[in-house]
Amino acid sequence: xxxxxxxxxxxxxxxxxxxxxxxxxxxxxxxxxxxxxxxxxxxxxxxxxxxxxxxxxxxxxxxxxxxxxxxxxxxxxxxxxxxxxxxxxxxxxxxxxxxxxxxxxxxxxxxxxxxxxxxxxxxxxxxxxxxxxxxxxxxxxxxxxxxxxxxxxxxxxxxxxxxxxxxxxxxxxxxxxxxxxxxxxxxxxxxxxxxxxxxxxxxxxxxxxxxxx
Amino acid sequence: xxxxxxxxxxxxxxxxxxxxxxxxxxxxxxxxxxxxxxxxxxxxxxxxxxxxxxxxxxxxxxxxxxxxxxxxxxxxxxxxxxxxxxxxxxxxxxxxxxxxxxxxxxxxxxxxxxxxxxxxxxxxxxxxxxxxxxxxxxxxxxxxxxxxxxxxxxxxxxxxxxxxxxxxxxxxxxxxxxxxxxxxxxxxxxxxxxxxxxxxxxxxxxxxxxxxxxxxxxxxxxxxxxxxxxx
Numbered sequence: 325x326x327x328x329x330x331x332x333x334x335x336x337x338x339x340x341x342x343x344x345x346x347x348x349x350x351x352x353x354x355x356x357x358x359x360x361x362x363x364x365x366x367x368x369x370x371x372x373x374x375x376x377x378x379x380x381x382x383x384x385x386x387x388x389x390x391x392x393x394x395x396x397x398x399x400x401x402x403x404x405x406x407x408x409x410x411x412x413x414x415x416x417x418x419x420x421x422x423x424x425x426x427x428x429x430x431x432x433x434x435x436x437x438x439x440x441x442x443x444x445x446x447x448x449x450x451x452x453x454x455x456x457x458x459x460x461x462x463x464x465x466x467x468x469x470x471x472x473x474x475x476x477x478x479x480x481x482x483x484x485x486x487x488x489x490x491x492x493x494x495x496x497x498x499x500x501x502x503x504x505x506x507x508x509x510x511x512x513x514x515x516x517x518x519x520x521x522x523x524x525x526x527x528x529x530x531x532x533x534x535x536x537x
Numbered sequence: 538x539x540x541x542x543x544x545x546x547x548x549x550x551x552x553x554x555x556x557x558x559x560x561x562x563x564x565x566x567x568x569x570x571x572x573x574x575x576x577x578x579x580x581x582x583x584x585x586x587x588x589x590x591x592x593x594x595x596x597x598x599x600x601x602x603x604x605x606x607x608x609x610x611x612x613x614x615x616x617x618x619x620x621x622x623x624x625x626x627x628x629x630x631x632x633x634x635x636x637x638x639x640x641x642x643x644x645x646x647x648x649x650x651x652x653x654x655x656x657x658x659x660x661x662x663x664x665x666x667x668x669x670x671x672x673x674x675x676x677x678x679x680x681x682x683x684x685x686x687x688x689x690x691x692x693x694x695x696x697x698x699x700x701x702x703x704x705x706x707x708x709x710x711x712x713x714x715x716x717x718x719x720x721x722x723x724x725x726x727x728x729x730x731x732x733x734x735x736x737x738x739x740x741x742x743x744x745x746x747x748x749x750x751x752x753x754x755x756x757x758x759x760x761x762x763x764x765x766x767x768x
Contacts, residue, residue: 329594330578332571337578338561339571342698343758346571346578347561356561361694362764365561416722424718431714462574462595476665476708480646480715481722483662487641487649488632488723495634495726499655507658514705523576526595 331530333523338365372521373447379516380443386508387436393502395482400495408502409433409478431477432506439475439513442468446520453528461525469517475510479503560765567759572597606753611681613748617674620741625667629734630720634727642734643667643712669707670745676700677748684757694761697754704749710742 332339337346340358349356349365358365369375394406407415409432416425442464449461482499489497568581575595582590589601603609624643631640641649643666650659676696683693716738720729 329575331576332578333576335578337564337571339573339576341573343694343761344570344573344755345563345758346569347563349561350559353559356559357764359560359563359765360758360761360763361698362691363698421721421725424721427714427718458575459595462597466574466597473705473708473711474714476711477715477718479658479662480666480708480712481718483646483650483658484630484641484716484719485722486653487646488630488639488719488729489727490639490649491632491634491637491727494637498653499650499658503655503658507661511661518705522574526575526577 329526329530331523331526333367333527334530338367340365341369368523368527369519369521372519372524373451375519376443376447376516379512379519380440380447383436383440383509383512383516386505386512387440388505390502390505390509391433393505394500395478395502395506396485397498397500398489398495399498401493406500409506412478428478428481431474435471435475436509436513439468439472439517443513443516443520446525450524450528453531455529458525458529462522465517465520465522465525472510472514472517475513476507479507479510570599572599600755601753603751603753603756606751606756607681607684609751610677610748613744613751614674614677614681617741617744617748618678620737620744621670621674624734624737624741627734627737628732629716629738631730631732632723632727633730640730640732643738665706665708666712669703670709670741672703673700673707673745674748676703677752680757681752684760687760689757689761691762691764693757694764697757697761700754707745709738709745713738713742 332346337348338356339346340361340363342363343358343361345358345360347356347359347365354367356365357363391409394408394411396412397404397406409428413425413429413433416422416428418425446461446465454461482503486497486499489495566580568583569578570581571578572592572595574597575592577592577594579592579599581600584590584600584602586602586604590599591597592599627642628640629642629645632638644663647659647663647667650656650662677700680693680696680700683689683696716735720731723729
């Protein structure tokens with residue numbers, strides 16, 4: 325950026341998150357309502373960094389039991405057999421079943437961990453006031469936003485496996501305690517993504533330009 | 538004190554200003570916008586149908602002009618509503634193994650989780666697979682019908698505001714993939730019979746995607762009755 329970027333913030337304007345209208349707050353205030361849709365306005369999502377960290381830390385805490393506790397328990401005449409997510413992936417792995425195994429591996433193991441790592445990276449770079457690779461960072465944010473929902477696949481797999489395989493006394497499948505924590509990781513990371521304000525990525529650069537000017 | 542909490546919650550949930558009635562001054566020109574991802578101020582060019590405008594700084598798609606948006610969205614939303622009803626009323630998966638039979642619906646999946654003591658996860662499944670899709674389709678129908686008026690009323694704006702949230706948590710396509718994985722997994726030791734609801738859900742995935750893609754919220758926001766006009 326050669327010239328100072330004219331952002332809404334730099335000109336004292338607020339963009340409505342709901343309807344997109346750009347408007348100017350009344351003199352002396354920085355919190356008004358959108359004249360078109362009545363939504364509360366602010367320059368940036370309120371306490372974006374703190375809220376994103378809070379959801380993220382909660383997600384990391386839930387991530388441990390989500391991966392250590394069983395998500396499915398198979399009850400047969402010969403006994404009970406519990407599987408964690410990773411054991412489920414390994415069990416599915418066979419000459420014919422490997423594509424399924426891969427789907428679960430990507431959706432349940434790779435996407436949640438990649439999401440957590442990506443958000444930590446975005447938060448740290450924003451807090452350090454980084455001005456580098458802004459375009460790549462905002463792209464990373466959009467990818468995280470797009471793929472996050474797919475982690476729910478495993479929750480649905482386990483739900484419908486347990487709902488269908490009810491062949492008492494022969495065989496039945498029960499959801500395990502890990503499922504709760506896994507679902508919590510998915511929801512908490514989605515909330516973290518929603519709390520993060522992508523415009524913060526660009527704010528450091530704008531501040532720098534103002535100082536140089 | 539208690540009332541204050543409820544009022545705060547209501548205001549947060551519905552995005553309504555209950556106490557703070559100060560409206561911002563709108564910028565005169567409606568084509569003057571700020572990029573949602575990088576805050577860059579810019580002017581939206583007048584686009585031909587099918588063309589899109591992107592932010593020069595962060596490459597965010599700012600607007601895509603759709604052809605005949607309201608009519609197409611209405612048709613797709615009606616189709617989605619019909620498919621949704623089928624998908625939630627008839628069996629989705631059946632199973633036969635050594636003389637036993639079992640079948641389940643979408644709701645049955647959540648119900649079984651509830652009985653197995655996973656109430657929270659059951660609630661989440663119910664919300665993402667049943668409630669949020671219903672809101673997504675219902676809001677869209679009301680928005681498109683309300684937007685046929687010259688001056689869409691205020692409540693259209695409220696629905697428009699919350700429609701993206703419903704769409705975010707509506708996970709029909711994710712559930713579809715989950716059901717397919719479960720189906721193939723179970724097929725190893727039992728005979729699985731795909732039900733009519735499974736095909737309805739498969740069609741719903743595409744109809745919902747098309748419905749979202751054909752809808753142009755800008756077109757409705759441009760005409761909606763303004764909040765400040767009421768005071």
